[in-house]
Amino acid sequence: MIILGIETSCDETAAAVVENGQKILSNVVASSAEIHAKTGGIIPENAARKQIKSIIPVLHKSLNKAKIKYQALDAIAVTIGPGLIGSLLVGVETAKTLSYLWEKPIVPVNHLVGHLYANWLESKPPKFPAIGMVVSGGHTDIVLMKGHGKLEYLGGTRDDAAGEAFDKIARLLDIPYPGGPQLSKIADEYRKQNPNVKLNMFPRPMLDSKDFDMSFSGLKTAVLNKTKKKLDKERFAAEAQEAIVEVLISKIMSVVNKYRPASILLAGGVSANNFLRECLADAFENPRLRSLHIPDIHLCTDNAAYIASAAYYNYKPIAWQNIISHPGLKITD
Numbered sequence: 001m002i003i004l005g006i007e008t009s010c011d012e013t014a015a016a017v018v019e020n021g022q023k024i025l026s027n028v029v030a031s032s033a034e035i036h037a038k039t040g041g042i043i044p045e046n047a048a049r050k051q052i053k054s055i056i057p058v059l060h061k062s063l064n065k066a067k068i069k070y071q072a073l074d075a076i077a078v079t080i081g082p083g084l085i086g087s088l089l090v091g092v093e094t095a096k097t098l099s100y101l102w103e104k105p106i107v108p109v110n111h112l113v114g115h116l117y118a119n120w121l122e123s124k125p126p127k128f129p130a131i132g133m134v135v136s137g138g139h140t141d142i143v144l145m146k147g148h149g150k151l152e153y154l155g156g157t158r159d160d161a162a163g164e165a166f167d168k169i170a171r172l173l174d175i176p177y178p179g180g181p182q183l184s185k186i187a188d189e190y191r192k193q194n195p196n197v198k199l200n201m202f203p204r205p206m207l208d209s210k211d212f213d214m215s216f217s218g219l220k221t222a223v224l225n226k227t228k229k230k231l232d233k234e235r236f237a238a239e240a241q242e243a244i245v246e247v248l249i250s251k252i253m254s255v256v257n258k259y260r261p262a263s264i265l266l267a268g269g270v271s272a273n274n275f276l277r278e279c280l281a282d283a284f285e286n287p288r289l290r291s292l293h294i295p296d297i298h299l300c301t302d303n304a305a306y307i308a309s310a311a312y313y314n315y316k317p318i319a320w321q322n323i324i325s326h327p328g329l330k331i332t333d
Contacts, residue, residue, distance in 0.1 A: 001074045001315075004062070004098075005308030006055075008091030009083030009111045010137075011036060011047040013054035016304035017066035017073075021120055021312030026065035027298075027305040030054040037177045041167075048086030055094050062304075070102050077304075077311030080108040080323065082138070096320040105317030109310045112139055113151065115267040117310040118295035118303075126263035126293050133252050135276070136268035137163035137180070140248075142212055142255055145265070148313040154255055155212025162244050163270045165216035169223050169240045173233050184273050187241040190234040191275075199242035201226065201235075207247055212255055214247055245276050249283055256290070263291045272300040 002025070007014040011032050017025040032050040036042045063070065078095035081088055099106045116132045130145040131154075140163075141156035160168070163180055170179025175186065191199075202222045205215040223240055256264060266280060277294055284292045299306060 001312060002068065002072055003107070003308040003311050004059075004070075004073050004076050004104075005109075005304035005306075005311065006059075006076065006078040006091045006095050007111075007114070007302055007304040007307045008051050008055065008087045008094075009079045009081070010087055010302060011042050011050075012302040013051045013058050013090075014302060014304035014307075015055075015058045015062035016308050017062055017068065018121070018305055018308035018312065021117075021309045022122060022125070024122055024305050025068070026062045027303055028058050028062040028065065029303050030058050033178065040171070040177055042084075044084045044086055047084060048090055051087055051090040055090055059094070059098075070098075070104075073102065073104055075105050075107050075311065075315075075317055076102075077107045077109050077308045078323075079111045079114065079307055081111060083111055092323060096323060099320035106320055106323050107311035107315060107317050108323055109307045109314075111307075112136075112141065112268075113314070114307045114310040116143075116145070116265055116306075117313065118267055118299040118306040119265045119293040120309050120313065121295070121299055121305055123293070123295075126265055127291060128263070129259065129261045130263035130265055131252065131255050131259060131261045132265040132267060133248070134268040135162050135248060135266070135270035137161060137167060137270070139163075139268065140214060140216075142252065144255075144259060144261070155214070155251065157214045157216060158206075159215050159217040160220070162214075162216055162248060163268070165219055165244055166241075166270065168220050170237075172220070172223055172227055173236055175233070175237070180270070181272070183237045184241060184275065186234055187238040188274060190238040194238075197235075197238075199239050201239040202243040204243055204247050204250075207250055212251055214251055216244065216247075219243055241273075241275055245273070245279055248276060249279050252280070253283055256284070261290060263293060266292075266294045267300070269301045271295065272297045
């Protein structure tokens with residue numbers, strides 16, 4: 001089965017062609033990062049306008065790189081939420097138009113569920129039951145996957161997402177856009193140069209709570225209060241990253257110890273964070289106990305390949321007339 005995936009939930013415009021949920025025939029992403037760098041962050045209207053200009057060229061390039069014609073497609077997968085409403089509409093309306101013209105069914109995909117399926121692309125498929133952690137700029141969620149389409153929400157952030165904390169702390173430290181990835185680079189460099197420094201300046205919110213929820217809003221306040229003392233930016237970056245990652249690792253280890261899954265999945269834009277990847281690998285270094293899956297870095301951030309993969313494994317096609325965009329859709333829906 002060959003599926004065309006379309007992803008426009010935020011500021012990226014992406015299209016991909018995936019065969020049988022695993023083999024990537026093409027994966028094209030157009031970024032509008034340069035525009036958002038000028039404004040210090042994503043302005044939804046600017047993102048949507050850029051996507052309107054990019055969507056057709058991206059689709060053409062995706063089909064050309066896959067070396068197929070539209071007639072060979074079995075379905076069109078598209079992100080329906082959560083995300084920015086203007087951006088989502090660009091992808092959804094494009095998918096509806098192509099579905100009508102090409103007479104292909106549409107498979108709507110939850111963006112957060114899609115992130116998890118990056119772990120099925122061009123690698124050995126995870127085994128069920130699996131624990132999945134989605135860590136991104138807008139979401140931090142932990143789910144139990146009993147099978148395809150069988151997800152149980154276990155816990156997540158009660159306020160800010162981990163990625164949002166990275167970005168807002170970066171702004172407090174005057175680190176330019178994109179703040180989160182830049183903060184991580186600065187933090188990693190500090191750790192290399194100061195391997196013996198104990199990084200325990202900031203609190204670990206809800207680290208000892210009995211549930212699997214998290215909170216990162218207070219961490220931003222702690223950073224703000226400390227910055228008044230004008231300590232070095234590099235130390236602050238390393239301290240903040242250490243606090244965020246320690247909470248994430250602690251929570252997923254607690255979940256794994258309770259549910260004893262066959263597989264552990266990391267997903268979302270923040271899963272590209274090298275320190276998080278290293279810490280997770282160290283925490284679950286014994287492969288005989290369970291299988292750890294972390295996507296290649298180019299599959300962590302928003303792209304359409306995992307949308308097509310999710311559509312294959314959760315194939316519920318609908319007619320183009322029946323699809324609507326749900327920007328508030330949660331991972332549990």
